[in-house]
Amino acid sequence: MTSRPILLTMGDPVGIGPEIIVRAHAAGELQDAVVVGDPAVLARARLACGLPPVDLPVWQPPTLSDASLASLPWGCVDARAGAAAAACIVAATREVLAGRARAVVTAPIHKEALAAAGVGVPGHTELLQSLASEHVGRPLPVRMMLANDELRVVLVTIHTSLRRAIEALDTPGILETITITHEALQRFGLVAPRIAVAGLNPHAGEGGLFGDEEIRLITPAIEAARSRGIDARGPYAPDTVFMRARDTAARPGEFDAVVAMTHDHGLIPVKYLGVEQGVNLTLGLPLVRTSPDHGTAFDIAGRGLADPASLVAALRMARRLAPG
Amino acid sequence: MTSRPILLTMGDPVGIGPEIIVRAHAAGELQDAVVVGDPAVLARARLACGLPPVDLPVWQPPTLSDASLASLPWGCVDARAGAAAAACIVAATREVLAGRARAVVTAPIHKEALAAAGVGVPGHTELLQSLASEHVGRPLPVRMMLANDELRVVLVTIHTSLRRAIEALDTPGILETITITHEALQRFGLVAPRIAVAGLNPHAGEGGLFGDEEIRLITPAIEAARSRGIDARGPYAPDTVFMRARDTAARPGEFDAVVAMTHDHGLIPVKYLGVEQGVNLTLGLPLVRTSPDHGTAFDIAGRGLADPASLVAALRMARRLAPG
Numbered sequence: 229m230t231s232r233p234i235l236l237t238m239g240d241p242v243g244i245g246p247e248i249i250v251r252a253h254a255a256g257e258l259q260d261a262v263v264v265g266d267p268a269v270l271a272r273a274r275l276a277c278g279l280p281p282v283d284l285p286v287w288q289p290p291t292l293s294d295a296s297l298a299s300l301p302w303g304c305v306d307a308r309a310g311a312a313a314a315a316c317i318v319a320a321t322r323e324v325l326a327g328r329a330r331a332v333v334t335a336p337i338h339k340e341a342l343a344a345a346g347v348g349v350p351g352h353t354e355l356l357q358s359l360a361s362e363h364v365g366r367p368l369p370v371r372m373m374l375a376n377d378e379l380r381v382v383l384v385t386i387h388t389s390l391r392r393a394i395e396a397l398d399t400p401g402i403l404e405t406i407t408i409t410h411e412a413l414q415r416f417g418l419v420a421p422r423i424a425v426a427g428l429n430p431h432a433g434e435g436g437l438f439g440d441e442e443i444r445l446i447t448p449a450i451e452a453a454r455s456r457g458i459d460a461r462g463p464y465a466p467d468t469v470f471m472r473a474r475d476t477a478a479r480p481g482e483f484d485a486v487v488a489m490t491h492d493h494g495l496i497p498v499k500y501l502g503v504e505q506g507v508n509l510t511l512g513l514p515l516v517r518t519s520p521d522h523g524t525a526f527d528i529a530g531r532g533l534a535d536p537a538s539l540v541a542a543l544r545m546a547r548r549l550a551p552g
Numbered sequence: 553m554t555s556r557p558i559l560l561t562m563g564d565p566v567g568i569g570p571e572i573i574v575r576a577h578a579a580g581e582l583q584d585a586v587v588v589g590d591p592a593v594l595a596r597a598r599l600a601c602g603l604p605p606v607d608l609p610v611w612q613p614p615t616l617s618d619a620s621l622a623s624l625p626w627g628c629v630d631a632r633a634g635a636a637a638a639a640c641i642v643a644a645t646r647e648v649l650a651g652r653a654r655a656v657v658t659a660p661i662h663k664e665a666l667a668a669a670g671v672g673v674p675g676h677t678e679l680l681q682s683l684a685s686e687h688v689g690r691p692l693p694v695r696m697m698l699a700n701d702e703l704r705v706v707l708v709t710i711h712t713s714l715r716r717a718i719e720a721l722d723t724p725g726i727l728e729t730i731t732i733t734h735e736a737l738q739r740f741g742l743v744a745p746r747i748a749v750a751g752l753n754p755h756a757g758e759g760g761l762f763g764d765e766e767i768r769l770i771t772p773a774i775e776a777a778r779s780r781g782i783d784a785r786g787p788y789a790p791d792t793v794f795m796r797a798r799d800t801a802a803r804p805g806e807f808d809a810v811v812a813m814t815h816d817h818g819l820i821p822v823k824y825l826g827v828e829q830g831v832n833l834t835l836g837l838p839l840v841r842t843s844p845d846h847g848t849a850f851d852i853a854g855r856g857l858a859d860p861a862s863l864v865a866a867l868r869m870a871r872r873l874a875p876g
Contacts, residue, residue: 339758350761389753389763391718429713430815431847434663437674439713467819471826491754493816495791497824502795523755 238265239335243524302530562589563659567848626854634665
């Protein structure tokens, strides 16, 4: 391999991560990627998918030493599985931060397994944020972007209850999201990105009748972003802004991305047409990180049914953003 | 007219309501419908749309006596416009409750105008609920359903801030929503409707990690509904349940309707593909009421640009549910 590889973490060993990896490999999509994981887990996934034994490029980090992984039952929350998934993410991210690999693509993990393992962060985004912040020596703000062919969404709040998400909203956090979105879209090649900011409340608060977060928190953030030269607009009613941003052959989107206040306001429209092509990107990090936008699908894990399309889209996106 | 008419309220006189009405009429879609409104307002809408003067069936209720309506500026919140819109809804609903008309279809109103007029309820649903409850002599629980060709959604909470919506959630209210949905779908002709119940929190709380409303409030409601013989399932992650319910030629929906905890969880997916075919139905009333699922569109009011497709869909749905 002449260029630095893309590192692909195996995800939760008892979820569909190993299966979508071996199927993406069988489809010729791994190319310059090296899997970070347990070879026995990947061999079991090949069996589950009815694929022949092949020469899959796997790096087993020294911190991944649990020999029992490939005998854990499929589709059950397990602390050992959570610990192994986290060990792969940590190892892969450190390689990229050290400059020895060029991007990290992560297969899905299970948040309960991560919690059972005592990892101390709820998900990928927070774990990568912690590692990158440690690396640069200061806290790095990050945001999650979900993207498919017709819509890009960036989330102000993510893995927390809706009640706490509302309590956590503040003008600096919204402004930071708008700014990170603007900078990321410019890196994607858009000179003057058009950013729509969704409201929090029905009808974006209807002038204060249904909540005042738009007036107190969101509008001041939009105004501050505009004063920095960012083309941010809103706050728009959550129920129509995503439809307006949707970019199709029949109707060009009005915006290049939508900033959403909550996890589900943003993810419902991204996933509505099907999750196959959705990609999750972590913005704000000093590295490229993408992932499929689905979970571990414990209900079908080990049955050879999982579709690798979103993982393939994530690999392609990583290649585009971090050319070899 | 031999059968009892469908009554079509004009909506906010300075929004797009009058325009979509005259355009639906020009397209031959009013048939057995009588417009409840101000003839001068409708004449102005015809002018705005470049339509010739025609014999539009209009009933002007005695309570609608503001002669200045047709000279109000388009697209501005006005207490007189709000009061007139409310007067039409009240008059039309009373006619249907009295058995003199068979359904009410409502053109869009503006909630700020309604508030400015001191109407005392935030929107159509609450106003109809109040009138129907008064009529039957007891408080009637109602719910809002949004439907298009591929998705039906029923909302537990509607026109209130997201913060208050969360505070207002309780097991009886969720159970009532499931029950009303079940009964409505049976009236639509489904013998054993499959009802999905969405969670409130990201990943439906991920087993309690991201909020406990699923465990405390939603699951008990689902269990109570099931014990009554209703095929209710969940709580499912909000970001994927709507996609799973989506019914297309390529992929049949897994559910006949989704019960959503908040206004925007439900409305984002219904509107994502375009609002043209969306219909709003009020469930739980002793009358059929439908409406387009868009608003007054003050930004384009008076310009002859408004699309009557959603109003036409609402008229057709009313005809199907309340045959003449």
